[in-house]
Amino acid sequence: MFIKHLIIKETIPAENIIREIPFAKGMNFIVDAGKDQEKGNSVGKTTILKLIDICLGAKDRKFIYFDDETKQTNEKLKNYIIDNKINVELMVVDSFNEENSSEYILSVDLYPRGKRYINGIETNQNDYWQQLNVILFSNYANSPTFRQLINMFVRIDQRADNNKFLKFLDRTNEATYENIYSYLFELQDQEVSNCILDLRKEIADKDKEIKNFMSINNFKSIDSVDQKVNLLESTIDELNNQMNMLVSSRKFKENEEKISEIKIEYANYNNRIDELLFKRKKIKDILADAKQEIKNGIDEEVLRNLYNETQKAMGNLHKEFEDLVKFNDELMHNKIRYFNSQLEKIDKQTVGLEENKNRLFEKHKNVIMLIEENKIDQYTSLQNKLAEYNEELGSNKNIRSTYKHLESRRAKLVEKLEKTEGEAEVKKDSLSIFNKYFSQYSEKTNGEPFMLYKTEKGFPFGIDSVKRGLSTGTRKSIIAAFDLAYQQLAKDLKKKAPNFIVHDVIETIDQVALGAIINIVNSIECQYIVAVLKEKIKDNDLIEESNIKATLSENNRPFRN
Template sequence: MFLLKLYSEPHGLFDEVEFVNGINFVYGKKDSNNPKESINSIGKSTFLDLLDFCLLASYQKSHNPRLFAAKDILSGYDIVLEFRIDDIRYIIKRCVDDIKRVKFGTVGNIEVYDIDVLKKHLGQLIFNQDDYSGKFFPKWYRSLINFYLKIQKFKKDQFNDPIKYMKDVNEVETNIYQLYLLGLNNTLSYKNFDVRSHLNKLKPAIKQIEKLLEEKYDLPSLAETNKNINKLKYEIKKLENAIDSFKLKDEYEDVENEANKLTQTIKDKWFQNFADKKKVDAYEESYTIPESISVTKINNIYTELSQEFASTVKQVLKEAIDFRKKLSQNRKRFLEKEIAELKENIKEREKEIFEIEKKRAKLFRFLSAQEAIKDLTDAFSIVTDKKSQLSELESNTKILNDLQTEKNQVEAELKTIENDTFEYVKSLNKEIENLYELFTDVYNEIYINLKNESGFSIDYNKRKDKLVDISISMPDMYGKGKNIGRTLVYDIFVLLNSYRFTNNFPHFLVHDGIFDGVDKAHFIAVYEYIQKLVNSGKEIQYITTINEEGTLSDKFGNSDKVTPERIEQEAILVLSPKNKLFSTDFKNIE
């Protein structure tokens, strides 16, 4: 993937920029008439935001504050990016007025895509490896393209860890993408992430049920819960036996029998109503499930194969959906009739229960007055309470047992993954050796005075959840400048390494403000190294922002190879306080 142009339609929002092979400077120049005026907030990073926006970055304020603040300025314009892959020229057009709809295609063949569909399409187009043996999903597009776009969205953003390049993504998931970008099999890392994600969902569910049992029933463990269940079963059985053997006085036997019959009738009608209500719920649920087939999305997919074929598929699918809708409507009318009848039956039974309960109440009042029913009614009440408690305990315990069993199975699977990962890393000796050589070559080109003092390794690390530890070491690597240097070396190394196994991946890197904390000698070395790669026939675009002050100064080393004048001359975009990106100020621009 090679960048060609970035501009607006209609023209005039900002100057059209053509990307070149080699170094692409976005240069901040001081005003010669007012040298004390700041060259911050003139639009260097915002220009890079526009590139990121065309590559389908989020437009939320929390993710892209500068472009979000400039919405009024951007409104009415398409931001257009042209790039090529395998000599095919592609165009993306995106507007802040409708961020979910993006125009994309080749020259003369532009179509409108839903952004989520286009992300997958670009993922396949830019990052697919035909012979790759690991895991790849086109939906990873933004997670992969972010590696090539190190744009400081906030002032506090820094170049810290080149491996964990997305701050909101954990290391276990990041490893999947890192191994993919390095051309190494990521199957076990993907399994590790998938299984650990599952385990992370099980643990809080188990804790929640354990907390419920402890707080409501004062049962601190599963063993205590099982003991309580057995105790309840014993007490219920004992009470039911007592009720079965309970006899009223002979003179009240007829009244007792009548009361028992009424009680049984009430229970039967309650059960029938319960069953009918369940049927009603099931019927109502069955015809409220929404249809979710998108004819347009399917048409867009087949359009890539053939417009005529897509139209045929769309028509056939539409006819099938219409037929299904008719069936659904007929079924709905039938179910509504059934539901109405069931509700009417429930209503009638409730009336009957009410009348029967009044009769039974009279009999109970009579028996209560004779002091013959007291023990029986208390027994029924206690049994009901205990059965309710038992039912809830058994239900929660079953869920807890099932979750615990599933957790044990997942943990056992993790053990297998750990062992397989150990064996896999051992098998990578030759690949790691080749990667180490390339990494060291890049490092030596940039850190000329500290040659062969860097380290690159891929190791198995059981103590970390990610299991595979990609490690980069450099002298004084925790100092600000050197830690930035780790990102500088590693990113160029990954870019060059990808040339070995694919031609699809991006051939560009964006480093926003990375040289602010790097020794000027290393800046010159990077410039010369990129030029050396270009002269050797490689296509590589290194895009970076740089200020006339700060990175460049009167103490710019002894070299005259990279002067401010030369940088200004070679820059793809020169901005200044008098020549800002959008020729105007707006809040939060950096």
């Protein structure tokens, strides 16, 4: 599929085409007006490329007017897009020459919550991607996804310049990349490749599940759980031995309920006796104080003062002072007699309770003495500990069982993956075909041949001779050679894929590399769409005026505002 044109238009208050950019086979340049008018780095050249990417399913429409680096919003452009309901459409075609060529119009509203359309039919985002996967790749299985594939052909980042090479996607794991490259290079049957990807995802999910399970249950190694189970089992055996030394477990269990009832009754007797003994002590203290008062005698002077004050207050009293002394003496003796009688009652009750307690013990002596030296409390304590340890043992055994189940499931997935990979036929012919073109093209663009190779582990592919520290220009020209080589591979494999390459700014590519790219593009009849400063290409004899598809300036920006 080729890109035939890009149209930017207002839809409110009436439909009005702002800009139409036609494209053709070969080189397609988006340039500035030139240094004689104004600087060309800020006139919106990459905006045109972003619009192509948006029509091809990119989600981030806001970066048309929002600069992610400076976090600044072009409010004028934003309001214009919203107020006039700006829409952009991209036409893709099978061929520029055939009369019956298939045409598809991909249309996207640029304003917030705007819609997407294919041939005028509104389409939600997922359906939009799936249909494009069929239109541009004939990928009905939708694995890999459209956006995973198209990013190798449209190397545009909505946020910033794009220098990505083999890893052309954000936040994508190696298994997904292997599936993508397997599809693009037809390294193995795609159904098998998709199965391998699914298995790797399942294994990754299972690894995450196991990790979370270990974190929740607070262990770092299953061996620590095994050791804990062994230790708990050993401790439980020791507790059982201690209990058996105290009592015959069988006999105790047979009488356990009865012993519990006796213990409660026995404890009640003790509590009541303790209460009576406490009362007895209080009474003894009261009696001691009373007897001491009698022994010390009554303070008659205090009593006389009380008598006189009362007489003054109430007048003539019917009793003499001697009567008061006698009454006070009798009161003290009555107090002693009362508390002595209370003491006798308490002693009698205490004796009765003691006798009842002893009778209770004698009556159930055979049951209680199942335990040596009457160690009921010790046995009960061991019993409680045993219950706690058994509960802990059960919990850890459950953890171990669940962990082993998860590991077993993971092992089966790994086994299935290894079997599937072992049986999968890897086709290396396509890689050899690709490297034939890649080595030729990279030698022309970079002065030395490069090759793509399959790695044993880690990222699935590597580039031989690519070293760290390459300049952006060198990297850009290698990417161009790589993408052009793939165009040739797809033709040789008769594989349906986009016949266009969209790159952002190439100012860092030297003239030799640029000339090589132009010659290669013209020789293989693909589209190469790129933004570049006009100054970079103005003296290049290989570039014709027809190759320049849009010239932008400060007064002639993409939206002409």
